Amino acid sequence: MKSITEIFKGLELTDSEYAFIKERCQEVALKKGEVLLRKGQPTLSQYYVLEGCLRSFFEDAQERDHTLQFAIHDWWISDYTAFFDGNPAVLTIESIQKTTVLEFTRKAQIEIFENIPKVESFFREKMEHSFGAFQKRIINDLSKTAKEKYLDFLQTHKEIETHIKNYHIASFLGITTESLSRIRREIAKD
Amino acid sequence: MKSITEIFKGLELTDSEYAFIKERCQEVALKKGEVLLRKGQPTLSQYYVLEGCLRSFFEDAQERDHTLQFAIHDWWISDYTAFFDGNPAVLTIESIQKTTVLEFTRKAQIEIFENIPKVESFFREKMEHSFGAFQKRIINDLSKTAKEKYLDFLQTHKEIETHIKNYHIASFLGITTESLSRIRREIAKD
DNA sequence: TGAAAAAATTGATCTATGATAAGAAAAGAC
DNA sequence: GTCTTTTCTTATCATAGATCAATTTTTTCA
16 A cells, blocks of 8 residues: 655655654545545645546536546645635546545645655645646647647556546547547547 | 845845845846747746746747746746756747846755745745646636637736737737637627 | 838638537446 | 446537738837
8 A cells, every 4th residue: 555655755754754744644535436625615635646546627617627637646636726825626626536545734734844844845846846747738738739639648648548538538638528539530540 | 126125025034034045146137029038948047027027938830939928027937847847948938028037046046945944935835826826727728718718818917918919918818819809809899 | 200010900711629419339237 | 248327439510710811000210
């Protein structure tokens, strides 16, 4: 079983530092299809995926859903607008496989930052990389065709692509499942 | 003239801490149209806008450009994928008005973090908010029509909208300038 | 202030993707 | 292993936004 030690790999924490962190997070197990966070709820926590796969998505006024993020082992996920600002969630997070996560509340996280500064640095760096990934995502959304976006997705999500339903991929790419199907046929021809 | 003291407003830094920071950043003045960072260059710095307006954009294979971000007074801007990971820039940053920025190199920033931990917390929080803004941007890109995106832009960029050329706004929204023009006509009718 | 350049608009097509509807294939349930 | 449900594909038609080609309006600066 994956555990807390590997979250902070590279950090060289002492046993008492680990213990301090361990007391401030909680393991949560989810069956396939279960909801971890529902839109409208207060978003008090951020989640680290130990095993399985989660998906965060936005439901628009026409009840179509738009996938913001997939998260597998060693990824973090939350509704960041809500988590950081204390607003109710606009996203819903659901498991698309049997999943285990570690839950860190905002309060716990801040306590940890205050007591173990190198964890704050660690999180800042994590954040910076995710920030870069979001920047890249926006650029892709603006500049690529649906087909290019799909090919790009296959590259950037190699390890998870096989577990994920095509309609979820379509929702991540911002196209309909029918369009994705046409694109897949075209690619298969090549 | 806007200056360094207001960057960290709310932080209550001592004079010597200010001095420490001041020695590690540099004021850069730009004429309208000048380039601050060009794609392909190493991205060693992050910029804080004192006055004026900058734009970061991506040029695709067809030489069309796609605006990622506008930055005015009190905003930070860089090519984050490049800045954080040490890769060459994929974005170009240009001034679209006479602009003054404070330049912080990565090295300087890390020195500051190590010596004044509360500045690191401050940056982490800045980052978190920007992260939330990017999340919102992606959701908008996925779920809204061009018209809705434009109306949203007018709201979220109230203070700067008047200085910015429509073709830059179009490039931010991911549509052509002709389409934006049609959308504007439609809105004017209402 | 008036000519040149830059920016915005308009009209006429074209095209990628959406919507709808139906059938085929795959996955799960019993 | 068959039945049911879910997922994926295919076909046809509709549409938002792109492209191309002028033209008008606004800005710049000599």
